[in-house]
Amino acid sequence: xxxxxxxxxxxxxxxxxxxxxxxxxxxxxxxxxxxxxxxxxxxxxxxxxxxxxxxxxxxxxxxxxxxxxxxxxxxxxxxxxxxxxxxxxxxxxxxxxxxxxxxxxxxxxxxxxxxxxxxxxxxxxxxxxxxxxxxxxxxxxxxxxxxxxxxxxxxxxxxxxxxxxxxxxxxxxxxxxxxxxxxxxx
Amino acid sequence: xxxxxxxxxxxxxxxxxxxxxxxxxxxxxxxxxxxxxxxxxxxxxxxxxxxxxxxxxxxxxxxxxxxxxxxxxxxxxxxxxxxxxxxxxxxxxxxxxxxxxxxxxxxxxxxxxxxxxxxxxxxxxxxxxxxxxxxxxxxxxxxxxxxxxxxxxxxxxxxxxxxxxxxxxxxxxxxxxxxxxxxxxxxxxxxxxxxxxxxxxxxxxxxxxxxxxxxxxxxxxxxxxxxxxxxxxxx
Numbered sequence: 001x002x003x004x005x006x007x008x009x010x011x012x013x014x015x016x017x018x019x020x021x022x023x024x025x026x027x028x029x030x031x032x033x034x035x036x037x038x039x040x041x042x043x044x045x046x047x048x049x050x051x052x053x054x055x056x057x058x059x060x061x062x063x064x065x066x067x068x069x070x071x072x073x074x075x076x077x078x079x080x081x082x083x084x085x086x087x088x089x090x091x092x093x094x095x096x097x098x099x100x101x102x103x104x105x106x107x108x109x110x111x112x113x114x115x116x117x118x119x120x121x122x123x124x125x126x127x128x129x130x131x132x133x134x135x136x137x138x139x140x141x142x143x144x145x146x147x148x149x150x151x152x153x154x155x156x157x158x159x160x161x162x163x164x165x166x167x168x169x170x171x172x173x174x175x176x177x178x179x180x181x182x183x184x185x186x
Numbered sequence: 187x188x189x190x191x192x193x194x195x196x197x198x199x200x201x202x203x204x205x206x207x208x209x210x211x212x213x214x215x216x217x218x219x220x221x222x223x224x225x226x227x228x229x230x231x232x233x234x235x236x237x238x239x240x241x242x243x244x245x246x247x248x249x250x251x252x253x254x255x256x257x258x259x260x261x262x263x264x265x266x267x268x269x270x271x272x273x274x275x276x277x278x279x280x281x282x283x284x285x286x287x288x289x290x291x292x293x294x295x296x297x298x299x300x301x302x303x304x305x306x307x308x309x310x311x312x313x314x315x316x317x318x319x320x321x322x323x324x325x326x327x328x329x330x331x332x333x334x335x336x337x338x339x340x341x342x343x344x345x346x347x348x349x350x351x352x353x354x355x356x357x358x359x360x361x362x363x364x365x366x367x368x369x370x371x372x373x374x375x376x377x378x379x380x381x382x383x384x385x386x387x388x389x390x391x392x393x394x395x396x397x398x399x400x401x402x403x404x405x406x407x408x409x410x411x412x413x414x415x416x417x418x419x420x421x
Contacts, residue, residue, distance in 0.1 A: 002269050002410040005387055006379040007202045008361040009210075011346065013292040017284030017310035018348060045215035052296075058234060058354055068233035070191040070353065084235035107228040108191075118230055118354055125212030127203035127378050129357060133230075147225055155220070175216050185222035186194075186231050186355050 007129065010122040012052045015088055019054075024087035026059075026099040028080035033062025033100030037168040038134060038161060041093045042121065045176030049093025053123035055173075057085045057097055057134075059116075064103025075103075101136065107146055114141035114148070121173060130183045134171050135160045147184075155182050191232035192414035194355040195271060200381030209374035211335050227355065234353040237280040237314065247313035249285075249325040257307035259288025259326035261402040264345060264362070264390065267319045270352075271413030275319025279411075282312045282348040283323060290329030290343075299331050324402065330369055342369035342376065351411040362407045363389045 010018075027035060038057075042050040060066050060083060065075040067082050085097045102115045117134040135142055137160050142148055148156055158181045161169035173181050205217035225231075245251045250261060264283075268276040286292050286309060289301035293308050307326060315321050328343045344361040351357065363370060370376050370389070379385040387410070396404025 002273055004197055004201045005360055005410045006384050010359050013294045016293050017282055066233035068236055070233050105229050122359055125216035151223055176219055180218055180220050183218050183222050185224040
């Protein structure tokens with residue numbers, strides 16, 4: 001049987017190949033759901049911005065259905081929404097996605113998961129992709145989410161985007177150190 | 187609810203680099219110090235972006251034909267199959283690559299290596315695997331280049347690969363190297379893979395069948411993505 005190919009770092013020089021126009025905009029005309037912006041800054045263990053990271057997100061549509069053949073739930077697909085976003089951080093380590101609030105998706109035991117977005121972080125100095133989840137601070141179902149439940153309570157806030165006065169959600173990513181983001185082994 | 191997804195198999199120890207690899211200096215402030223939280227897969231992890239052929243242009247997999255003139259350097263074919271750990275081909279998978287030109291210079295604003303830029307070479311390509319999981323690129327053999335990791339540090343010639351596979355868990359970003367490169371034993375990124383046999387899977391092999399007579403040398407690079415756990419999850 002073949003054996004797995006190892007990860008290697010994405011390095012700093014990927015922009016001309018992987019960055020595509022509109023990668024940070026997941027919504028189109030007529031996309032259903034609550035339109036939101038998720039923005040944040042990626043910082044390293046010294047608190048310095050990481051200016052050459054690639055951030056990718058994957059999420060369900062507003063009805064809680066993934067645009068993927070493995071999701072056969074009896075829920076509507078949205079032809080204007082494929083659920084994938086990709087953007088590089090800028091010179092100040094910032095990223096932003098224009099998307100919709102995802103619907104709730106059950107886990108494989110049928111338990112309700114609170115609305116969430118999956119995140120991959122790739123950068124020079126990151127040898128194997130880092131994975132985290134974005135939850136939203138105005139979702140009551142966070143209190144019963146089965147994934148949040150296994151994260152130590154004091155670290156849970158690193159997974160929850162804060163709704164700011166202008167209606168945008170802030171989700172900062174700290175790779176190391178104080179308030180280090182929870183990263184998952186998936 | 188009915189689903190047909192299967193959880194992905196966990197990677198064997200030693201295959202993927204450890205986040206904290208001191209020989210690769212940039213990992214020092216960029217690796218999490220807290221342990222990763224292991225989670226059971228949900229529909230969120232067992233789905234992932236699906237890409238169609240529609241987004242791929244006709245010369246996207248031929249990096250030597252993306253400009254008016256021919257790029258300088260040694261023309262090569264890089265081809266192989268994308269498989270999962272059970273040996274099944276992964277069809278319709280997006281494969282993205284990027285690399286330096288023949289002189290070891292990236293087409294990138296922050297690359298300051300004093301080697302010439304080639305106006306006829308961008309160094310970026312993409313393709314989608316066929317029904318049998320096969321992919322093929324025509325490109326130029328990339329050059330080695332210096333970097334600031336340690337005194338007199340040089341990266342071995344390599345081609346970066348990015349793949350998605352069947353779901354979120356199968357995402358892979360890696361680098362392909364060339365056989366017999368004397369820089370490989372000295373490279374902290376190549377050597378960040380703990381298992382030496384796993385490391386060798388990053389090295390392509392010269393392949394006479396892929397070599398096109400009078401035209402280009404062929405290098406074979408098969409890529410293996412995560413497979414599924416044996417037991418399907420019925421919900």
